[in-house]
Amino acid sequence: MIYSFAKENNKLKELADHNGATWINLYPPFEHGELDEISAAYDIPLDFLTDSLDMDERSRYEKDEDVILILINTPILNDDAKESEAIYITVPVGVILSDKVIITVTGRENPILEKFMEDKVKNFDPSDKQLFVIQIFEQTVFRFLDCLKKLNLKRNLIEQELYHSSRNEELQQLLRIEKSLVYFVNSLSANDLLKMKIKRTDVLKIGNMEAHTDHFEDIIIDNSQALEMSNVYTNILGSTMEAYASIVSNNMNIFIHRLTIITIILMVPTLVASFYGMNLEYLPFRESKFAFPFIIIFSIVLGFGLIAWFRKNRRI
Numbered sequence: 001m002i003y004s005f006a007k008e009n010n011k012l013k014e015l016a017d018h019n020g021a022t023w024i025n026l027y028p029p030f031e032h033g034e035l036d037e038i039s040a041a042y043d044i045p046l047d048f049l050t051d052s053l054d055m056d057e058r059s060r061y062e063k064d065e066d067v068i069l070i071l072i073n074t075p076i077l078n079d080d081a082k083e084s085e086a087i088y089i090t091v092p093v094g095v096i097l098s099d100k101v102i103i104t105v106t107g108r109e110n111p112i113l114e115k116f117m118e119d120k121v122k123n124f125d126p127s128d129k130q131l132f133v134i135q136i137f138e139q140t141v142f143r144f145l146d147c148l149k150k151l152n153l154k155r156n157l158i159e160q161e162l163y164h165s166s167r168n169e170e171l172q173q174l175l176r177i178e179k180s181l182v183y184f185v186n187s188l189s190a191n192d193l194l195k196m197k198i199k200r201t202d203v204l205k206i207g208n209m210e211a212h213t214d215h216f217e218d219i220i221i222d223n224s225q226a227l228e229m230s231n232v233y234t235n236i237l238g239s240t241m242e243a244y245a246s247i248v249s250n251n252m253n254i255f256i257h258r259l260t261i262i263t264i265i266l267m268v269p270t271l272v273a274s275f276y277g278m279n280l281e282y283l284p285f286r287e288s289k290f291a292f293p294f295i296i297i298f299s300i301v302l303g304f305g306l307i308a309w310f311r312k313n314r315r316i
Contacts, residue, residue, distance in 0.1 A: 012119040023126030026105045052094025052105035059190035068097040073187035075147045086179035090187040112139045130204045141222045181234045188227040269299030
């Protein structure tokens with residue numbers, strides 16, 4: 001789908017066609033030849049558009065004459081309903097800067113771009129291309145931080161549940177959180193390298209714009225903080241999983257230990273009964289009418305004796 005926008009009277013307005021647009025947003029599905037049409041209309045390499053649709057593209061920037069492609073990874077909620085998949089995944093957003101227009105391309109509907117489309121970003125003006133790119137970076141970091149807080153809250157709730165139950169559902173949710181954090185760490189690391197490279201090479205040409213430069217440096221700091229949070233949450237989650245595995249193993253050992261003691265206690269009376277179940281002539285008390293109650297009492301005494309011995313030695 002192709003959406004064209006321009007700012008009129010300080011309000012973002014969606015246009016019926018590309019004429020007069022300062023920002024064009026693209027995401028699937030596309031009609032046949034639409035990407036070729038955009039590429040030809042604005043003299044943009046077709047690879048810049050197709051690369052932005054590749055879900056496995058890493059954060060980077062590329063120049064072709066006067067056209068610049070910036071790819072940055074952004075977090076979105078995973079639509080896959082499988083319990084084995086991550087809660088959040090990251091997808092690339094391509095930002096293409098040309099003389100005529102700024103174009104954003106993504107393979108999935110993206111909440112970050114939707115925020116711009118709804119004109120909910122303060123001081124947003126697509127005609128200011130440098131500021132637009134900086135604001136995309138900023139909203140991406142804010143989105144990462146928001147997702148990280150939600151994942152950490154979910155982890156805390158699941159951890160409380162694990163104190164009272166050992167169901168597989170909680171473990172599966174922790175694994176989904178762990179996968180999400182892995183995506184976040186990789187994407188934030190790549191985004192951090194991209195921003196540092198953009199700052200060093202001054203691709204956006206903001207070296208003489210003090211306000212833009214300061215804003216961009218703040219975003220780099222925020223991105224580093226988000227990366228550090230992702231690493232901390234990943235380490236905490238890994239420690240939680242290891243601790244829970246140790247607790248489950250310890251509980252299993254205690255259960256088996258107690259079951260073994262119970263088996264031993266029950267084995268002694270069974271052994272006495274087995275002796276008297278033999279068809280032998282010289283068994284003690286064979287002719288006595290009190291043989292049966294005596295054997296029962298003797299077996300019970302042996303059983304309680306074993307229990308007392310185990311308690312004395314703190315085995316149970």
